[in-house]
Amino acid sequence: DQQVKQNSPSLSVQEGRISILNCDYTNSMFDYFLWYKKYPAEGPTFLISISSIKDKNEDGRFTVFLNKSAKHLSLHIVPSQPGDSAVYFCAASGLGGSNYKLTFGKGTLLTVNP
Amino acid sequence: DSGVTQTPKHLITATGQRVTLRCSPRSGDLSVYWYQQSLDQGLQFLIQYYNGEERAKGNILERFSAQQFPDLHSELNLSSLELGDSALYFCASSVGLAGMGEQFFGPGTRLTVL
Numbered sequence: 001d002q003q004v005k006q007n008s009p010s011l012s013v014q015e016g017r018i019s020i021l022n023c024d025y026t027n028s029m030f031d032y033f034l035w036y037k038k039y040p041a042e043g044p045t046f047l048i049s050i051s052s053i054k055d056k057n058e059d060g061r062f063t064v065f066l067n068k069s070a071k072h073l074s075l076h077i078v079p080s081q082p083g084d085s086a087v088y089f090c091a092a093s094g095l096g097g098s099n100y101k102l103t104f105g106k107g108t109l110l111t112v113n114p
Numbered sequence: 115d116s117g118v119t120q121t122p123k124h125l126i127t128a129t130g131q132r133v134t135l136r137c138s139p140r141s142g143d144l145s146v147y148w149y150q151q152s153l154d155q156g157l158q159f160l161i162q163y164y165n166g167e168e169r170a171k172g173n174i175l176e177r178f179s180a181q182q183f184p185d186l187h188s189e190l191n192l193s194s195l196e197l198g199d200s201a202l203y204f205c206a207s208s209v210g211l212a213g214m215g216e217q218f219f220g221p222g223t224r225l226t227v228l
Contacts, residue, residue, distance in 0.1 A: 004156075034216070043116060043204050043219030044157070089156060101170045102147075102217065106156035 003027045004092050006105035014113055019077040021108050023090030026071065030094035030103075035064060035075045038087045038107070047088075048075070080112045117141065118220035120205050126226045132193040135223045139186055139207030145169070146188040147217060148180055151202040163188055195227045 005024045013019045021035075031052040036044035050057040050064045050073070057064050063076045077084055090105040117140035127133055139146050148160040150173075159172035163182035174180075177195075182188040192199060202224050206217040 006156075036219075041221070043118070043206075043221050045116065045219065046216040049216070091157075101159050101162060101172060103159065104149075104157040106154075 002105075003030075004090055004103050004105040006088075006090055006108050008108050009106070010109040010111070012111045012113060013080050015082055016079045019075075019080045019084065019110055019112065021075040021077075021088050021090075021110065023073045023075075023105055024071060025073075025092050027092070027094060027103075028071070030092035032093040033064070033066060033073050034091045034093070034102070035062075036089040036091060036104075037084075038089060044089055077110075080110075082112050082114050085110060085112050116218040116220065118205060118207050118218050120203075120220035120223050122223060123221065124224050124226075126228065127195060128228055129195055129197060131195050131227075132191065133195065133225065135190040135192070135203055135205075135225075137188045137190070137205030137207075137220060139188070139205075140218050143207035143209050143218070144186065145208045145210065145217075146182055146186070147206040147208075148174075148188070148190050149204040149206065151204065151222075152198075153201075157204065160190070192225070197227050200225055200227045 034049040035047040037047050038044040048062045066073045087107040089107045091102045119138045121136045144165045147162045149157045160174040161180050162170040166182050180190045202222045204222045206219045208217045
């Protein structure tokens with residue numbers, strides 16, 4: 001049972017335009033959400049996060065929006081650059097038993113075309 | 115460079131064999147996490163150790179085991195290997211116990227079982 005879903009396996013956008021990556025979750029115990037970026041042959045690297053007490057967090061070109069009632073979050077990249085081309089993973093964290101652990105989605109491959 | 119090191123980078127072995135993957139966390143990080151990434155799956159959480167003790171378990175098979183040593187490095191042991199165990203195995207580390215906040219990922223070990 002996939003608790004974190006990224007329904008778009010891939011997304012292609014033009015350089016300079018906005019990239020919007022979406023993520024849905026089913027577990028209402030999740031209270032912290034993260035986005036990771038992964039280049040080929042490298043491990044995932046942390047991009048941005050948001051706590052469930054917020055609905056928006058911004059860091060430079062990257063903004064994450066959280067809609068708790070819809071159990072949906074999205075990552076906006078503006079403007080998109082060719083170097084942003086990578087796989088983006090959405091992850092959620094919540095109390096499972098007495099410990100927190102991260103649950104990842106399957107990822108979305110973003111391609112930014114020059 | 116995340117500061118997390120994993121060895122070896124690549125491992126090719128046969129079915130039925132046993133292998134050990136090694137991870138050194140970032141300096142100062144007490145938590146170590148192991149993840150498996152198969153071809154059609156996202157990152158699957160396997161197990162977490164904190165300061166030498168097992169703290170959380172995910173979808174880890176009984177044929178797999180892990181430990182964290184006093185110097186905080188960790189090893190993931192995979193035995194009675196099957197073709198389906200072929201995957202990328204990532205180690206991550208974080209300062210504290212919780213899954214909230216950033217985890218720093220190593221470059222991964224690619225395991226191929228023939």
